[in-house]
Amino acid sequence: MGCIKCHRMTAANFGTTFTCNHCNEKQQASPRCRFDVDLTDHTDTLTASVFGDLAETLLTFTALEAMNYHEENAELPLEKVHQELQSKMFTIQLKPAATRDGGGHQRYTIVYCFEDASSEESANKSANPNVQTCFEEVGNTVPASVAPENQVSSSKVRIRLDTKFDQSEDANDNTSKDEKASISKKAKKN
Structure with missing residues (x-):
């Protein structure tokens, strides 16, 4: 609700x-829809939450219909939806969600989603490891001061999923090193 x-x-x-x-x-x-969905490309699988109207559109039933299934102790027809969605390609915009576990597991929310117009072509090419599916993450914008030859036409920078994970692992490694150095400095002071 x-x-x-x-x-x-x-x-x-x-x-x-x-x-x-x-x-x-x-x-x-x-009633409001909220579902966790697995997003998969050739690099990995990522779990993200989808809410409200976007969830209703993607899953093809309304929050009220989902609530009625729940009240009748009937299962939602998710298997059929899963099969339909599995054969389609989407362009998805994500944003990192706040985590309550101290950042141990990053959660994502789907902000925008649309079916790729060339989904049949893309689905056929998905077996090819050279195909790069991109995910956009909110907040990664191109600065206005960039020289025209270096500007990207979109206001959002596209980031490959595997590159994003590599960057987050590097950031975690750097954070761990900084924390260890800080702890050892505190220990020396005492």
Whole structure:
């Protein structure tokens, strides 16, 4: 359930009027979709969450329909949806989600998703390891001061999934070294 206005989660029952903790207005609780999906390209698989209208469009049923399946103790027709989605190619924009476990496992949220117009071609080429599926991550923009010959037409920089993972591993290694150095300096002071 979520607030109709700001879409923030609530513990209120369906149709119940409640005061939203986020927008501080009285709203009715409305069903909202949230699903975790596995995104796969030739480099790896990444799990991301998809919410609201985007989830309903991608999974082909509404939050209310999903709630009705749950109330009837019936299983959602996810196997059929999975088979349909598995044969399609998508361009997806992700953003890192806040983690509560101290950064041990990075979570992602799908911000934007559309089916690639050349999905049949891409699906046939996906067996070829030279095909590079790209994921976009929110916040990686090209600076306006870049020289025209170096500018990218899109405002978002495309990053290959494997490159992003390599960068995050390097950052974790550097952070670990910095933390160890800091700990050893503190130990020497004591």
